[in-house]
Amino acid sequence: MTEKDLTDRRFYPAEEEAGFADADPSVTPQTQHPAYKLAFRDTDFMLRDELRPVRFQLELLKPEMLLDEAGVGSTLVMYGSARIPSPEEAQAKIDAAKSGTEQEQRVAANLAAKAKYYQEAYTLAKLVSEKSIIEDGQRQFVVTSGGGPSIMEAANRGASEAGAESIGLNIVLPHEQAPNAYVTPYLSLNFHYFALRKMHFLLRAKAVAVFPGGFGTFDEFFELLTLIQTGKMKPLPILLFGKEFWTRVVDFEAIADEGTISHKDLDLFHWCETADEAWAHIAEFYDLER
Template identity: 80%
Template structure:
């Protein structure tokens, strides 16, 4: 217990104690008015448009502090679809497809064919988590996903299989969304701003695995390529799973042939089909034991 004469004692009360003092004020028209609330306790004030820069700062700072306190040194980020089913659900998906018109059934069957990538994402996350690499007292290659279903779930699930913690970076959307059950609760973070979520995906990233996905996956993947292509980020292993899918939906060679990127830019990522190939690429890049 400190005293007023203790040199290590703070002379100002901490914010939580000041907040408690504020609740003990006399009940008057003045104290009941929102204007009297402490600014950091006034939610309506914090949500005003003019406070957007402050909310940006808070959304940058909170995850950074929590990840640092958790001893997360670096991450393996895993992007991918929220719609690809796990291998154990393929038969059920096929049964659903059989009851649908052909065009809708084709879509479901295409998703079912990609279930192997759920398996590879889960395996890669488990493999990397089992390595338990520690450097300078911090855990390296901690699995990090978008916290949602499908490929994201597979990533967190693989880390859970290894008894390891993993990060989930969720985002508030108009429709209901909850973190998948395999995200470590105290590393389950939620964002309002896509920009800040994107930043946290890459601040600690030392490797990124990209699986077949939709607009969100394309967005994260191409932004990452742009950051490295322009020199804003240092190179890292970018592991692109599913060559058949990606070359069907994106003609990378045509983009280079058109001259809007260089052919050497196609070397910014490397193709993978299996977790073993992905880990071999990471281990080679960082000169790690396989």
């Protein structure tokens, strides 16, 4: 391109400008001071409290751009515990607790009994991924998890073993946290802000499968219900796995009977126990082949 080219931009791109700065041989008190750094390359500056709005914007924009570039049209989001073992690990968890307290043994047995949901999460992710639904040139129902272990691992593993890409939305925590090995590397995203992470879970979601889980799963599940109940989000299939677990820890009927929600709000989610049931409900909702 020449300076006479009508399609040429008049300003250098940021990457090229950064190269100019790197090539500057000047070593003076002025050029060595942090104040002289280009603002977008100054990590200390970007991490200041005053820059929080900018970091919010970046954390919203980066995943959106990467998912667009990857051709992700819609997602199947899968929420669930980070503690439920796989069927292969269930007995080992029980054995490991034998020398512990009665409570520890009971908890281990309860978690091991939920290993079937690891299997169902894996099966659902594999089933949907194998369908390879493409619409408008984009992949639909791309499996998306929180990127961690247990139910999240099962989701990414099912997609991976179907030969499909899957998304992992990880988050920085005070304790060590790493993506599970089955997340597609270029779709493995990391977040600082829970709020932005939760937004990206739902921006492309066309269905959400919720498995037994803890505070994080409750948070994600009830926020989703709230968004749909209040009309901020259009209805979509919410597949709630594990009726025995959920009705034991949450008395949905009692909440409705108390009048703080309507009984019709209980229709916002659909009870499931198997991957086949979940896909049947999704297929019915969107008029797809089963």
